[in-house]
Amino acid sequence: MIADFLHYDFLRHTLYTGLLIGIIAPLLGSFIVVRRLSLLADALSHVTLAGIAFALYIDKRWGIVAISPLYGGMIFSVIGSVLIEKLRSVYRAFQELAIPIILSGGVGLSVIFISLANGFNTDLFNYLFGSVSAVSQTDFLSILGISIFIIIVILLFYKELITLSFDEEHATVSGIHAKWIHLLFIVLTALVIAASIRIVGVLLVSALMTLPVAAAIRVSKGFKQMVIMSIIFGEFAVIIGLVTGYYLGIPPGGTIVLTAIFILIATLIYKRIRTAYKGGSSDESTRSRQYA
Amino acid sequence: MKQPAVTMHNVEYTYDRSSVLRQIDFELPRGSFMGLTGPNGGGKTTLIKLILGLLKPDKGQIHLFGQPIQTFKDWTKIGFVSQKSNAFNKGFPATVYEVVSMGLTGKLGYFKFFNKTHKEKIHTAIKSVGMEAYTNQNIGDLSGGQQQRVFIARALVSDPELLILDEPTVGVDAENVDRFYDLLKKLNQEQGITMLLVTHDTGTMTKHATDIVCLNKTLHFHGEPDDYTSLTATDLSKFYGYPVNLVEHDPDEKEELS
Numbered sequence: 001m002i003a004d005f006l007h008y009d010f011l012r013h014t015l016y017t018g019l020l021i022g023i024i025a026p027l028l029g030s031f032i033v034v035r036r037l038s039l040l041a042d043a044l045s046h047v048t049l050a051g052i053a054f055a056l057y058i059d060k061r062w063g064i065v066a067i068s069p070l071y072g073g074m075i076f077s078v079i080g081s082v083l084i085e086k087l088r089s090v091y092r093a094f095q096e097l098a099i100p101i102i103l104s105g106g107v108g109l110s111v112i113f114i115s116l117a118n119g120f121n122t123d124l125f126n127y128l129f130g131s132v133s134a135v136s137q138t139d140f141l142s143i144l145g146i147s148i149f150i151i152i153v154i155l156l157f158y159k160e161l162i163t164l165s166f167d168e169e170h171a172t173v174s175g176i177h178a179k180w181i182h183l184l185f186i187v188l189t190a191l192v193i194a195a196s197i198r199i200v201g202v203l204l205v206s207a208l209m210t211l212p213v214a215a216a217i218r219v220s221k222g223f224k225q226m227v228i229m230s231i232i233f234g235e236f237a238v239i240i241g242l243v244t245g246y247y248l249g250i251p252p253g254g255t256i257v258l259t260a261i262f263i264l265i266a267t268l269i270y271k272r273i274r275t276a277y278k279g280g281s282s283d284e285s286t287r288s289r290q291y292a
Numbered sequence: 293m294k295q296p297a298v299t300m301h302n303v304e305y306t307y308d309r310s311s312v313l314r315q316i317d318f319e320l321p322r323g324s325f326m327g328l329t330g331p332n333g334g335g336k337t338t339l340i341k342l343i344l345g346l347l348k349p350d351k352g353q354i355h356l357f358g359q360p361i362q363t364f365k366d367w368t369k370i371g372f373v374s375q376k377s378n379a380f381n382k383g384f385p386a387t388v389y390e391v392v393s394m395g396l397t398g399k400l401g402y403f404k405f406f407n408k409t410h411k412e413k414i415h416t417a418i419k420s421v422g423m424e425a426y427t428n429q430n431i432g433d434l435s436g437g438q439q440q441r442v443f444i445a446r447a448l449v450s451d452p453e454l455l456i457l458d459e460p461t462v463g464v465d466a467e468n469v470d471r472f473y474d475l476l477k478k479l480n481q482e483q484g485i486t487m488l489l490v491t492h493d494t495g496t497m498t499k500h501a502t503d504i505v506c507l508n509k510t511l512h513f514h515g516e517p518d519d520y521t522s523l524t525a526t527d528l529s530k531f532y533g534y535p536v537n538l539v540e541h542d543p544d545e546k547e548e549l550s
Contacts, residue, residue: 034381034384156402159393159394159397159405162386163394163397165384166380166384166386166391167374167394169346170374170394171394171397171398173345173398174368174397175367175398176397176398221385221387221429222385222390222430223386223387223390226385
């Protein structure tokens with residue numbers, strides 16, 4: 001089934017890109033989920049759409065490709081991420097306000113650019129729901145570069161990121177520059193989103209960041225194990241989603257996300273059965289209380 | 293002689309134009325076990341935050357290990373177990389090992405990875421609080437008392453000389469509170485770690501602390517536990533700013549309600 005993907009160039013680029021975002025999306029998603037920022041990815045993906053629409057608009061209006069949609073999206077997304085951090089510090093007591101502000105701002109801008117260009121028809125559809133045939137070799141190489149960059153940065157700052165995510169006060173007391181690490185993290189998130197949009201689309205990119213993590217968190221012990229499992233689940237969803245999407249002629253965003261949901265349901269059932277066989281988790285907690 | 297762990301000289305802190313702390317003069321000698329008590333809103337947590345550099349005083353001088361706080365860099369000498377430690381997200385998927393390893397993050401600094409020595413240190417810290425059987429358990433699956441021990445281990449792993457604990461026994465059931473204090477006492481006596489403990493539980497504190505400080509905007513009492521327990525209701529009412537009734541405790545008699 002996967003033979004076509006290895007045979008045709010355009011499919012091969014899609015597959016490789018898919019495999020890359022199958023790593024980086026759940027990797028960043030793990031930190032997003034534990035920091036309860038799941039909606040952040042949604043806000044940023046809509047800002048990314050504005051950037052893509054801007055790039056396409058310039059192309060259509062003046063017939064020149066000033067910036068490729070990938071980079072247009074990335075620039076907007078990074079700017080959006082910095083604005084979110086800024087807004088979060090302005091509205092200290094209502095930090096979640098930053099998300100709807102940026103999300104609606106992104107949609108608003110997208111609508112303006114799209115109508116100025118009198119619509120983009122199929123192109124836009126691909127950006128919204130992903131596509132199996134939209135990844136060019138240049139896109140693939142850019143995304144490869146971004147992925148390597150993201151993985152290296154995460155490895156370098158892993159201990160700071162997890163310390164900060166777990167307990168911000170403790171992290172600050174122990175001398176971690178919380179503000180800069182936050183900023184770094186949110187910019188990385190913006191890059192992941194921009195890189196993933198070609199495959200899963202604006203509307204579903206946040207799902208690829210959170211669903212594999214939601215499944216992994218139920219069946220793993222500890223953070224590192226959760227990250228590894230969520231990447232495995234992410235890869236599984238991407239491969240199955242791309243192949244079925246291609247053969248059924250459906251945008252891969254839909255099939256990838258549904259596969260991720262099936263994985264999530266499977267882990268929930270697995271956890272249920274395991275708990276039932278072990279005689280219930282309540283036993284475990286009474287035991288730990290006894291030895292407290 | 294060694295410099296005291298903390299000295300505060302004429303420290304004042306105001307928030308929203310009303311003073312939270314004023315004229316704070318005190319010294320925390322090394323090796324001591326100081327209990328800090330006082331009414332809610334008396335500024336206990338503020339005092340801790342000033343020592344930790346999370347807040348800046350409006351007036352006065354703070355020295356840590358003989359150095360002015362403005363130039364103090366050796367933050368890993370100070371371990372902190374917060375009141376909020378057990379208010380963390382219980383679903384956070386981190387094992388005991390991972391949580392304790394976070395105590396080394398600041399000490400190691402950026403761009404450094406854990407090596408074998410660090411990993412051994414983490415295991416030693418877990419052992420010193422008696423949690424080695426739970427090393428690979430998720431922190432959220434443990435009881436309140438166990439979690440608090442893990443947070444002590446996280447503070448201990450960077451070899452602090454001063455351990456500051458803000459209401460560490462909130463959410464820990466009564467029978468484990470004593471074990472918890474025994475652990476602190478052992479760390480204080482065997483490893484010579486200076487302890488600064490904020491608590492409402494004056495009964496337990498007077499049993500273990502070597503120094504007691506009572507804070508209500510200013511310092512009202514600084515002395516030994518025996519002097520504190522001999523205070524009368526009138527003295528205490530003065531500290532607290534409202535009438536206090538003392539209830540006689542017979543330590544041998546078991547409390548019915550706990």
